[in-house]
Amino acid sequence: MLDSGDDTLTVAVYGGVFQEVMDEELFPAFSDEHDIEVESEAQPTSEEALTQYENAVSAGQAPVDVAIMAQTGVLKGLNSNLWHIWDTDDFENLEYISDDLVMEADGGVPAVGALSWYINLVQNTDVIEDPVDSWEALWDDQYEDTLGLLGYASNSFLLDITAELRFDDPEILEDRDGVEEVFQELQGVTSQANMWYENEADFQQRLIDGEVPAGMLYSDITLVLQDEGEPVQSNFVEEGSVLDSGLWVTLESTDLSEEARQFIDYASQPAVQDRLAENLYTSPTIDREHSEIDDELYEQIAGPGPDEAITPNYDLYVEEEDWVNQRWEEFITN
Structure with missing residues (x-):
């Protein structure tokens, strides 16, 4: 410099x-x-x-x-x-x-x-061969205790993913009653979560080691790891990755x-x-x-491309920040 x-x-x-x-x-x-x-x-x-x-x-x-x-x-x-x-x-x-x-x-x-950047589903290809490329994997018990998931409502955008996937209606997040419904549905992913990570470096290392062989991660980071020879793969998601x-x-x-x-x-x-x-x-x-x-x-x-991606409802995480965080702890991370 x-x-x-x-x-x-x-x-x-x-x-x-x-x-x-x-x-x-x-x-x-x-x-x-x-x-x-x-x-x-x-x-x-x-x-x-x-x-x-x-x-x-x-x-x-x-x-x-x-x-x-x-x-x-x-x-x-x-x-x-x-x-x-x-x-x-x-x-x-x-x-x-x-x-x-x-x-x-x-x-x-x-x-x-x-x-x-895109939040994709990623996997260690030494442990899991078939692409993990549907958000349905988050609810699929074949991945029980397997996935590394982003640790906050406001950076995982799992509410937006659930609204899109299970309700086909992003607008359900426009009021608290709708958000409550989405939280109840989202609770179904907790059995598949091995870790809720705050620092992506923690998940990266466990992904590389195969200790936590799949989850959600930024695609750009995963591609850099791939370039470095690590056995990882970034999958754009059928129902739309998060942009x-x-x-x-x-x-x-x-x-x-x-x-x-x-x-x-x-x-x-x-x-x-x-x-x-x-x-x-x-x-x-x-x-x-x-x-x-x-x-x-x-x-x-x-x-x-961006037209096929899930775009988060950012206003929710600003205007209802405290309430969403409280419900996240109650429903998701306990």
């Missing part, structure tokens, strides 16, 4: 391989083109980051200038007035970004799609809003999105028509 100084743009990104690839493929090229120094920082969980940013913004400080935030984090931050609101015409490259990844609020744009995204936000308290604007606009270019996708196996946030990724790679990273 370039030497940091007062005019260095600090960008918070997911740690590990995400940060490594962005340090190689995104930040240096931006710095060369715009003569703006960038320093990356590994971001803690959304919850920790939001607490840190809220304290900083209220004190007029900016520990980072730009950050990638998950959709629920963006919405929570909006409620606390943490993000700079851009005008649509501040950016030249928004036209390439999928409409649902240009968030609009307060008469402007607080967040722009940075990268997307989730991280978005660029700019702290309201930054002194480098112009540099932040240039960075977000740069990262929204089709060629830059393609480069990240090729190196991270994330799904580009640009519409398919603007991507030059070949069909074979696109299918590997995006399966049948």
Whole structure:
């Protein structure tokens, strides 16, 4: 990384391989083109980051200038007035970004799609040969005590999966009575869960070792493990994998809003999105028509594409956060 100084743009990104690839493929090229120094920082969980940013913004400080935030984090931050609101015409490259990844609020744009990923069903191929590619596996007693599942309502999106699979009606999650019905149905997966994981590294290792030979995991991470020679496979799900995204936000308290604007606009270019996708196996946030990724790679990273995916009801996890978490503990994790 370039030497940091007062005019260095600090960008918070997911740690590990995400940060490594962005340090190689995104930040240096931006710095060369715009003569703006960038320093990356590994971001803690959304919850920790939001607490840190809220304290900083209220004190007029900016520990980072730009950050990638998950959709629920963006919405929570909006409620606390943490993000700079851009005008649509501040950016030249928004036209390439999928409409649902240009968030609009307060008469402007607080967040722009940075990268997307799919939550797939994965397996250790040494232990399980046939593809695990239906969400019905979560209720199937042949997988009793076998699966690693994401540990929170708001990152597993199992409520959304159940609403789609068992009720064929995402709108059932629009009120508490409907959510209760979905929770009762979702309870049926608990016998198949070997672990409810908070840190994906815990499940990754057990998946590789065959100790927990199947479950749900981010497809991009699984493909990286596959490249490293591990006996793992990522399966796009018959009924639709879950599509989730991280978005660029700019702290309201930054002194480098112009540099932040240039960075977000740069990262929204089709060629830059393609480069990240090729190196991270994330799904580009640009519409398919603007991507030059070949069909074979696109299918590997995006399966049948975003139109066939399950899109979470993010508002549920923000507006009903405490209640959903309480019911999750009662019904699911005890």
